[in-house]
Amino acid sequence: MPMRKAPHFNQALEQALYYTLTAAALLLIWQGVARQVQADYLPGPAMVIPRLAEMLITHELWAALGASLLRLAISFGLALAGGIALGLAIGRVPLLRALVEPVLALSYPIPKAAILPIVMLWFGAGDISQVFVIATTATLPIIYHTADGAARINERLLWAADSMGSTRPRRLWRVVLPATLPEIAAGARTGIMMGLIVMVTAEMIARNDGIGSLLFIHFDMGQNIDMYALIVLLGIVGLTLDMLLRWPLRRLTHWATDQ
């Protein structure tokens, strides 16, 4: 229906325009402050943005970015699989919920990235330790949201499935899972953003590879412009992930918001 689509498209365009203008204004303010301060420790975007462009054609940057994003992707995949499975089980089985919920509540304020030095004693200094920490972090919000959604499901949907002779596993797959998708989507978005934060932090602590590690290498060597360029890059990565997850998840769950 073009009638409905047109204003939606214009709205998105307007939103993008506002975002670009605000980002430009932020850069201008940064440049103004940098010019006033005139110090090594605060280079302006006029120096930082061109340096970022230069860095984007180096192998070093793509190796670091690739290592980071691969770790995040693997961790997020594990978190999705584990979080949805556990969340559905906790949401549909009250006794399990009662048993597990306090443990989850207790694990929520644990500083996940800070346990990395301990985890590194178990799994070594390599990728496994970092994936463990990132995946654990990202799993928690997915479990919360999935369990919440699965518990608040409309019981009539389940009765309907039962009366049509659906088996329990089939009902879980065909009824409970789709009905919980909007909640899962919300959990997944929170999970990946928290995962990104822990990914950067873990790399800063482990100092192996990845963007977080490279950021601190530039910091240690006094390459301030490179360091600021990586901060801008991480901002772009965060914003891109945020938008990427917003879009397909909205398409996947559009029927829920239409009702």
Add this chain to the structure above:
Amino acid sequence: MNTSNFVHTRWPGMLSILSLLIVWEAVCRLGAISPALLPPPSAIGAQAIVFFTDPHLLLQLGITMQRLAIGLALAIASGVIIGIGASLFRPTRKIVEILIGLLAPLPKIAIYPALLLTLGFDNAPKIALVAIDAMFPILIATFQAVQLVNSKLLWSAAAMGTSPGRALYKVILPACLPSIITGIRVGAVIGCIVVLLAEMLASTNGLGHVLVSASRSFRTTDMFVPIVIMSLVGFSLDKALGHAARRVAHR
């Protein structure tokens, strides 16, 4: 049903936490895992008692708590003031909305090296990072809450001759308080985590430094103590603020 009665008490939760601790203790006692990798909970508890009797370590705890308190105070003040202030006018509302969209997805920890460069290596960069990181949930909660304040309340207040400034204090702030406290709750837990991380990455004192120096000399039990302390601080703040939010909402 019998089970639902059981389920709605705190019993199963306590039971599962307790049995988790017992299994952990047993696994360590039976020698299945070396204490150098995973010390039993009893050893961590004993080490925590040692921690609380050592004046040097207590001082580190005090330093961390001070940074956390100042950072959170700054986060609450700036989050609430910007959140309410920006909501009052249409242009600022739009600008702050976009600024949140642009800056909230940035992993704040990434600017920590820049804060170290600009603010030095002492307390200031840690406090600043806590303030920035904890401010966002408070700002977002406040900002959204103000826009949901029923305009009828404001019209009634205006009709009864309340000045706009007084309405802000008498109508908007009380109406938003439950959401603001919920935002502070999220921010407080983030603050607890971030202050520890900031101290781990660059510090010569505080709990985070205690953790890093324990890890450098492979004193595993000592590594657990700062994490347990900060988790409990975060847990208590979360519970206390949750309680406060419920009380305010039911007033």
